[in-house]
Amino acid sequence: MAPLPKIKTSEPGKPFVKLEAANDNTSLITATEWKWIDPRNIAPRQWVYGRHYIRKYVSLTVSPGGVGKTGKAIVEALAMATGRNLLGEEVHERARVWLLNEDPREELDRRVAAACMHYGIREDDLRGFLFVDSFRDQEFITAKQTKNETVIVAPFRNGLKEEIRRRQIDVMIVDPFVSTHSVGENDNMAIDLVIKQFWAPVISETNIAAELIHHSKKLGGNEVNAESARGAVSLIGAARSAIALNPMSLDEATKANVDNRHVYFRATDAKANMAPKSETSRWFKIESIDLLNATRDRPSDHVGVVTAWQWPGALEGYNVADLVAVQKEINAGSYKADVRAANWAGNAVATALGLDVEDDREKIKAMLKVWTKSGALKSVTMDDENRKKRPFLVVGEWANRVEDS
Numbered sequence: 001m002a003p004l005p006k007i008k009t010s011e012p013g014k015p016f017v018k019l020e021a022a023n024d025n026t027s028l029i030t031a032t033e034w035k036w037i038d039p040r041n042i043a044p045r046q047w048v049y050g051r052h053y054i055r056k057y058v059s060l061t062v063s064p065g066g067v068g069k070t071g072k073a074i075v076e077a078l079a080m081a082t083g084r085n086l087l088g089e090e091v092h093e094r095a096r097v098w099l100l101n102e103d104p105r106e107e108l109d110r111r112v113a114a115a116c117m118h119y120g121i122r123e124d125d126l127r128g129f130l131f132v133d134s135f136r137d138q139e140f141i142t143a144k145q146t147k148n149e150t151v152i153v154a155p156f157r158n159g160l161k162e163e164i165r166r167r168q169i170d171v172m173i174v175d176p177f178v179s180t181h182s183v184g185e186n187d188n189m190a191i192d193l194v195i196k197q198f199w200a201p202v203i204s205e206t207n208i209a210a211e212l213i214h215h216s217k218k219l220g221g222n223e224v225n226a227e228s229a230r231g232a233v234s235l236i237g238a239a240r241s242a243i244a245l246n247p248m249s250l251d252e253a254t255k256a257n258v259d260n261r262h263v264y265f266r267a268t269d270a271k272a273n274m275a276p277k278s279e280t281s282r283w284f285k286i287e288s289i290d291l292l293n294a295t296r297d298r299p300s301d302h303v304g305v306v307t308a309w310q311w312p313g314a315l316e317g318y319n320v321a322d323l324v325a326v327q328k329e330i331n332a333g334s335y336k337a338d339v340r341a342a343n344w345a346g347n348a349v350a351t352a353l354g355l356d357v358e359d360d361r362e363k364i365k366a367m368l369k370v371w372t373k374s375g376a377l378k379s380v381t382m383d384d385e386n387r388k389k390r391p392f393l394v395v396g397e398w399a400n401r402v403e404d405s
Contacts, residue, residue, distance in 0.1 A: 046207075048171055049080050050089035052241045053209040055170075058199055060177075060236065060271075061213045062229045063245035067265045068286055069213050070101060071306040072245070073173050074115050080171055081129040086119055088282065088308040095170035095209075098131040102179045105134045114289040114303035131167060135179045142198040143190070145183040150190040152197045164206040175213040177235070185231035195238040212239070226270035242271035255362045256312055263287075264309060285309035314366035318353070323376055323399040325352040326367075330377065330395060337379050337391040339365060345377075345393040368393065 046055035053059055053076075063069040072087075079086040083094030101108055112132060115121070144151045164172070174180055183190040203210050214235065216228040224244045226236050236242060245267050253261035266281035286304040294300035329352040335345035339361075346364040350357040355364060371377045378396035381389050 046209075047092045048095050048209045049076060049091055052089075052243060053080070053171055053211060054240065055207050055209050056203050057240040058195060058203065058210045058212060058238060059241040059243075060229070060239035061211065061243045061245065061267075062216050062224060062226065062236075062270060063213070064216050064219070064224060064247070067245050067247050068284060068304070068306050069245055070103070070175055071111065071115075071286060071304055072267070072284060073099065073101075073175055073211070073213060074111055075119075075306045077130060077171075077173055078112075078115055078119065078121060078126075082121060082125045084119075084121075086308075087284070087306070093170075094129065096129050096131070096168055097171045097173065098133070098164075098167070098169045099173045099175070100133050100135060100140060100180075101175045102135045104136055105132075108132055108134055110291060110301055110303050111305075114291055115305045117291070118287060118289050118305045118307070131169070140180050141182060143181045143183050143194045145187070145190060150183050150187070150193050152193065157198055157202060161202055161206055164202070164208060169206070169208055171209045171211070173211045173213070177212040177214045178231075188232040188234040191232035192234040192238065195235065216244075224270075225268075236271065239271060242269075243267050244270040257363065263304075281311075283309045283311055314363065314370045318367075320399050322353055323371065326371070327376065327395045327399060328352070330393060335393050336384070337393045341390075372396075 047053070048055060061069055061073070075086050076089075077097040077099045078084075079089070079091050080095040081097045083091050085091055099108075103111075109132075112130075116126075141153055141156060143153060163169075178185060181194050183194060185191070199210060202208070212235075215230045216224045217230050219228060224246050226242050226244065227233070228244065229236050229242075245265055248256070248258070248261040248264035248266070250261065253264070256264075258264060263286040264283065265286075266283045268281050284306050285308075287307050288302045289305050291301045291303060326349050329348040330345060333343070333348060335343055335348050337345060339346065344357075345368055346361065347357055349355065349364045349367060350360065357364065368377065372379065372393070375396045376399055377393050379391045380394055382392050384390040
């Protein structure tokens with residue numbers, strides 16, 4: 001890594017000053033010839049958790065407020081600290097995790113304790129592996145901005161490295177990133193400096209993985225992606241992996257047939273420089289956990305804990321008997337494959353299963369797709385009432401015959 005510009009640390013009564021190197025015609029950079037190496041001798045990347053947390057790099061999570069980013073970070077911290085797969089992501093190594101958050105300490109205690117209750121985590125499982133601090137209890141300032149320049153707080157940077165080494169920290173989770181600096185959030189050069197001259201030396205020299213949690217812009221209900229991060233785009237550019245969190249939409253809630261969509265959210269890969277980008281969403285649900293801490297004067301606290309959630313399959317809750325009922329209904333009539341047709345096959349499904357052909361349209365379409373792919377139904381071209389060739393759905397292989405065999 002190229003040498004860092006010299007930083008003049010503060011003196012009593014004087015501000016921090018960033019000094020430019022003198023123009024003495026001395027080269028500050030050299031070209032290094034690449035030496036051939038057998039790929040088998042190159043060490044694999046040091047993933048810690050999933051394909052997001054990786055040593056010596058910054059990763060980023062972008063989310064609107066109130067979706068579940070802090071709860072997700074807490075459970076991820078517990079997964080790494082215990083070495084247990086809690087959210088469906090592979091834990092590559094058990095890690096010492098330092099979680100820093102803007103909430104008061106007692107609220108952080110509630111949230112971590114609730115997650116431990118839900119996942120059956122005991123005191124011995126975490127001893128020496130989980131560290132939690134609130135920004136309200138101690139200052140965490142990586143950089144400051146004066147009228148004319150951005151200043152890296154070098155003494156704090158050095159102290160942070162020493163504390164990471166002392167505690168043998170493997171992963172830092174900073175929630176939110178904006179609480180760790182006092183530079184202009186929209187200043188690309190300033191944010192770039194924070195990443196490259198504060199975080200880069202810290203993670204490189206201590207071999208940690210750093211996760212920065214960042215707020216998205218106000219998007220009026222639109223989808224959050226990598227470009228939705230609030231402020232300077234240089235932050236996204238500096239991260240090697242970025243995840244976007246989005247709340248469940250009304251349309252998604254209708255398709256999934258869930259009542260309270262506000263306790264569901266999904267994560268998608270917004271940027272994946274070092275692993276194949278996933279095209280599928282990973283879904284989560286926030287479960288309410290009773291801390292059982294009621295007193296004579298106050299009720300107990302209920303705290304949300306993030307859990308992994310699977311999108312329901314098209315046939316969830318249905319069995320072979322239901323399919324047979326649909327097949328009999330289709331066999332008794334004439335049904336087109338086209339959803340726009342008055343005699344669409346979905347009407348047969350609705351009649352057989354007691355569904356509403358309008359309200360349950362997406363579910364019915366998914367069911368027909370699965371049954372057609374399995375061979376229980378098949379598409380054939382026949383003349384319609386106007387003697388035009390149209391695709392119709394008919395019974396393929398009878399389900400009761402498969403069941404009886």
